[in-house]
Amino acid sequence: MVTVSSATPQTPDVFPLIPCGSPSGDTVTLGCIATGFTPSSWKFSWKLGTDSLENVTQYPSIPDNDKYLGISQVQVSRQDWDAKKTFQCVASYGDLNSNTNVNKPDFNPPTVRIVEPTAAELSVSDILTLTCLVSGYFPSTITVHWKENGQKLSSSRYINSPSLKDSDSSSYSMRSRLNVSQMNDKKSTYTCFVRHESSKTPFETSIKDVFASVIHSEPSAVLLQGSNELVCLVFGFSPASINITWIRDGSTELWNYNNSHPYRGPDGKFCIQSFLRLSPVDSLPGVNLTCRVTHGNTTLSVNVSRTDTLEQCHFFDDILHVDMSQDTVMQAWGVAIFFLLLFFISIIFSAVITSLK
Known part of the structure; x- marks a missing residue:
């Protein structure tokens, strides 16, 4: 049926x-x-x-x-x-x-960049995570791997996230994370290598010698004079961890200062600035101010005397000379008036004596 x-x-x-x-x-x-x-x-x-x-x-x-x-x-x-x-x-x-x-879709090529490790990460760990950010691509299918000095690394060395659609567009983004050990690193060049059907040519970006700033380098320091502040410029040091304090007359620790964040230069070494706001006491002649830098086992001190500062600072020097010239003029006028009064008194006195005779 x-x-x-x-x-x-x-x-x-x-x-x-x-x-x-x-x-x-x-x-x-x-x-x-x-x-x-x-x-x-x-x-x-x-x-x-x-x-x-x-x-x-x-x-x-x-x-x-x-x-x-x-x-x-x-x-x-x-x-x-x-x-x-x-x-x-x-x-x-x-x-x-x-x-x-x-239909064959319109392709958007990816943008690829490696996020450099921060100064804090370089200071506290012997293992770094390099992150390759891949963004703005369409369609979502993409392949990402890493190379060290031109040699492809095993996929066990890195982790790729899935492609995620951007909330405000039709494009996709993902990231790949590679762990790098300082012990095994040989000043290598690491390359994030990306293939996407928007181009027959792969997309890639590299980072070199990521542990350069971990090699110990002692700091140098100089003092810069401002009208109301002193700036202690410390440079050429690595790793990034560093301590800067200010001392008055060798014993009194000062607190009215701010330190910038360490900045990593192209050579992998760091620089930092410390800004001391000068109080009325700090500005008195003869006061000695010290920028003290501690980096690892190294302690560096840079001193400046406020007497020396007045001589070096044209702004204060000009005011000093102006004030002194004004005092001199006032004193001269006082002496001149005093002698004129005596002269007039002597004339009047002579006239009176002559009339009495």
């Missing part, structure tokens, strides 16, 4: 399946998926314009609750695919049909 269903056929939703990766050869495999249809006997076909395509594969329909799901694939010319021609997948049942277009 044959059972004939009188249920109304359900039209499927059809979605394109874009090929993943960068396939080689003269053909490309495209696909489509149809969901939510009944009965199971819907058929698939492919078109390029008005031409029907061959090399079509239709897989058996798969039950999905009370409906069905179907998948179809077709082999197309790579030349047509690269030319961004439009292929159409059509699902049909009698007079009913549903279709979707499959």
Whole structure:
């Protein structure tokens, strides 16, 4: 006995399946998926314009609750695919049909950069994590690996995150983390190597001698004079951990100063600045101010006397000379007036004596 269903056929939703990766050869495999249809006997076909395509594969329909799901694939010319021609997948049942277009997407190439380790990371650990940030690419398929001095590293040395879609665009981002040990490092060059179908040429970026700043180097320091502050410039040291304090007259520790963060230079060594705000006491002549730098087992002190500072600072020197010239003028006028008064008194006195005679 044959059972004939009188249920109304359900039209499927059809979605394109874009090929993943960068396939080689003269053909490309495209696909489509149809969901939510009944009965199971819907058929698939492919078109390029008005031409029907061959090399079509239709897989058996798969039950999905009370409906069905179907998948179809077709082999197309790579030349047509690269030319961004439009292929159409059509699902049909009698007079009913549903279709979707499959096109080669517009590619966005990735931006690749390595995040350099911070001064704090270099100071506290013998193992660093180099992070390669890969961003702004589409589609999502991408391959990332690392090289050391041009040699590809084992995938056990690094961890790649999955591609994550950016919330405000259609592009994707991911990151790759490589652990590097100072003990095994030989001043190597590490390269993050990225392949994406937006380009036949790989994307890469490198970082050299990441542990250069861990090699111990003693600091140098100089004092710079400002109108209301002293600046202690410390440079040429590594690693980055360093302590700077200010002392007045060899014993009183000062607190009215700020230190910048260590800055790593191109040579892997660091520099830092400490800014001392001068109080009225600090500005008195004869006061001795010291910038004391402690780096590892090295202690370095740079001194300046406020007397020396007044002689070196043109701003204060000019004021000093102006004040002295004004005092001299006032004293001269006082003496002149005093002698004029005496002169007038002597004349009056002489006149009085003469009249009495």
